[in-house]
Amino acid sequence: MQKKQVTEKTVLALAIASLFAGTAQAQDGAAGAQAAEPSAAATVVVTGTRVANRTALDTAAPVDIVSSETLKNAGTTEMNQALSIALPSLNFPRPAITDGTDTIRPATLRGMAPDQTLVLVNSKRRHASSLVNVNGSIGRGSAAVDMNTIPTAIVKSVEVLRDGAAAQYGSDAISGVVNIRLRTDRSGGEATVTYGARKTEYDLWNDAAPAGAPWAGTAPASRKRTDGQTATVSVWKGLELGENGYLTIAAEYRDQHRTERSGYDMRQQYPRLASGAFDPRENTINRFNAWYGEPEMEQSTLFANAGASLGGGVKLYGWASYQNRDARSGGFFRTAQDARNVPSIYPDGFLPIIAPSVDDYAATGGATWTWGAWDMDASLGYGKNKMEYDIQNTLNRSIGPTSKREFYAGGYSYDQTVLNLTGVRSVEIAGLASPLNVAVGMEARREGYKLFAGERESWDYYGQVLPNGTPAAPGAQVFPGFRPSNETNSHRNAVGAFIDLEANLTPQLLTSFAIRGEKYSDFGNSLAGKLSARYDFSKEFALRGTIQNGFRAPSPQQQNFTATSTNFINGVPFEITTFKPSDPVAVALGAKPLEAEESINASIGAVMRFGDVNLTVDAYRIDIDDRIVLSENLTQANVRSYLTSRGFIGVGGGRFFINGVDTETKGVDVVVSWPWNAGAAGRFDFTLAGNFTDTKVTKVPQTAQLSALSPAPVLFDRLNVLSLEKGQPENKLSANVNWKLGKWGGTVRATRYGKVLSPGTTANFDFELGAKTLVDLEARYALTPKLSLALGADNVFDQYPETLPPALNTTGNTPFANYAPFGRSGRYIYARASYGF
Secondary structure: OHHHHHHHHHHHHHHHHHHOOOOOOOOOOOOOOOOOOOOHHHOEOOOOOOOOOOEHHHOOOOEEEEEHHHHHOOOOOOHHHHHHHHOOOEEOOOOOOOHHHHOOOOOEEOOOOHHHEEEEEOOEEOOOOOOOOOOOOOOOOOOOOOHHHOOHHHEEEEEEEOOOOHHHHOOOOOOEEEEEEEOOOOOOEEEEEEEEEEEEEEEOOOOOOOOOOOOOOOOOOEEEEEEEEEEEEEEEEEEEEOOOEEEEEEEEEEEEOOOOOOOOOOOOOOOOOOOOOOOHHHHOOOOOOOOOOOOEEEEEEEEEEEEEEEEOOEEEEEEEEEEEEEEEEEOOOEOOOOOOOOOOOOOOOEOOEEEEEEEEEEEEEEEEEEEOOEEEEEEEEEEEEEEEEEEEOOOEOOOOOOOOOOEEEEEEEEEEEEEEEEEEEEEOOOOOOOOEEEEEEEEEEEEEEEEEOOOHHHOOOOOOEOOOOOEOOOOEOOOOOOOHHHOEEEEEEEEEEEEEEEEEOOOOEEEEEEEEEEEEOOOEEEEEEEEEEEEEOOOOEEEEEEEEEEEEOOOHHHHHOOEEEEEEEOOEEEEEEEEOOOOHHHHHOOOOOOOOEEEEEEEEEEEEEEOOEEEEEEEEEEEEEEEEEEOOOEOOHHHHHHHHHOOOOOEEEEEEEEEEEEEEEEEEEEEEEEEEEOHHHOEEEEEEEEEEEEEEEEEOOOOHHHHOOOOOOOOOOHHHHHHHHHOOOOEEEEEEEEEEEOOEEEEEEEEEEOOEEEOOOOHHHOEEEOOEEEEEEEEEEEOOOOEEEEEEEEOOOOOOOOOOOHHHOOOOOOOOOOOOOOOOOOOEEEEEEEEEO
16 A cells, blocks of 8 residues: 555656656647647647537647657657657557567557557547457457558548547547548648668677586677668558549558567577487577567558548548558477477477468548538448468477478458447537537447468377377467367447537536447447536636546457467376357356446646647546456366366366456656747757556456365466556656758657566566666758658667566577567668658
């Protein structure tokens, strides 16, 4: 309790200190907006309010605006990464050796789970990825929207509502809403080529070699690398569509080479010779034998956005997208003497490669029109994400020397169809200082999830026995294929309706109220409400706050994902499965049909203007009950005995999704901005922003069935608890300066990531990652009015997280923790050329 009080006081003190920091600066606007862009005070937003012409600094809840120029002037061309360096409240960890999560990496807002943030495109719900993260990384158990399927070239701006909004937008909007607004240009365009590479050096631990090993002491103290070469070619073009319509199209191609940040593998690689001596090859083999870092990736994307007026107040709109992503990432290296290896196939061991192929496509069309006093909007949208796996440079050990080296392992897909109908009007009511804005609407949604099997050799056991008499491992090494028994094809429907009211009760007091009800075919009903208020004491100072309850429906991925692999325990094969919550085995262990997560959000904040300086401070508390989590692996002997007694023979245990984790999150966002025209010295835009978050797990799930066992297995153990509490930065600060003078421009950005805990199964294996500050630089020059060049470097000073000690990196493959909030790739140097037309 004492520790909790200290943490809360620290957060409050930092927030108060920020109020008086003369150099502090950030805003509810774009970090690093260019001189030609409107200020946040004049920027109209459409997220969090359905009132026309509401500006970013006049809303009742905090809204960040990230401009297209801000996205362009980042060194990265990934949407998630660009947003993470622009917004302290958004994090984008970059895990490695996590199967499909290497390819589709989720982002988080305010320290919440990735699937607790709703993503919209042009204010319409975007479909989630088919991947559910089941490995030990941030976002375990979540299936999130992959924002990297949206090229930055098509983006006009990104609005981030840092507030719960389930009553306004529906499921998933517990921590906030990201709304990506697309370009609507009728003319103009730009082609951009970006090329960069990692130029870096990182430290290594001198791992201990086996006693008497001739390679002992050969590990270098550090390692220099030049890799991760990435080329991105993008173009967007605005076209006229009829007399008043627009068609804006964008295309992007990205070719990314892998980065490799492995440690020096000091393990014995080969069996000893008959004489007992070490094999001479131990002294010549490359001991940097892992792919640990960014995956190899080739990605092609097309996006189009269109709109036209038909006359009579009727307008049509629509957009469509397609992306193909082929990636390759590594698993853990199998040494030559590993029991999972066949030496005649891989005499020097092998590094299995996971090679997913992702196809993502979506289309939305709609119309707006006037019906009496109502402004109407109807739309129909469809989106699908499909992910298939090839496993390369591997084998099925149970087949033996005739095993193939590459397998098709199957995959999964998720699709979503959404129908919306909304009406908005204003009503004059006596006594109110403004018309009452009334918005009503409904949404019908159909979701589908399909899991399909791989080829038989990718998962089956073929009878080979090892020399010691134990059965050989079945299936493709590193990623056994999905089995026919895992296949599923499920759908669900949801229908919701909402009412949203907003008005000024007095010239100073703005209030809004929203209520939304939804009915799901698979788990029941949800009702959410939100009350917001803002009081402007003067043009320079206002207070704002919200209170609401929210919900997040269990995703079809969480309800239907299942996978099985065979593990041998004391030489006996057991089927270890991720069970559906409805599976009889999971039910026997206490699983129940998943229900919606429920939340209570409260926030209070201030908006201040000091001349050209804008400052906002928003404190929040988010309590979530019945969070859906993936349980621990339940493979204990008493669990297997219990299942056998219930008639489930040969089941080695497993895991399943379950409600039951309660969390309490408190935090403060501070944002300040100051545009300064320095005359002959040019235009400067200063931004300083910070997020301070503290999460506590107040309840973990239990089932009567498992509690009756002795000892009782833990469904959600300390590692996963600490991942929620301390796995993301306790604070994140960013300072940004943009400068422009004539043909010249530049950006200096510093981002400080607070400390993070990489948790272990026991306290002895916990590892704390200290605070780190990364500095980015970019210089720009316009050669002609149309052609501009930029040179830059991200992470100029080549910062890395702390290196894991040998006790936490026994293979040498993973010298850095996956919880590092900025990854482990080091300095990135790049050049960019842009041509406008």
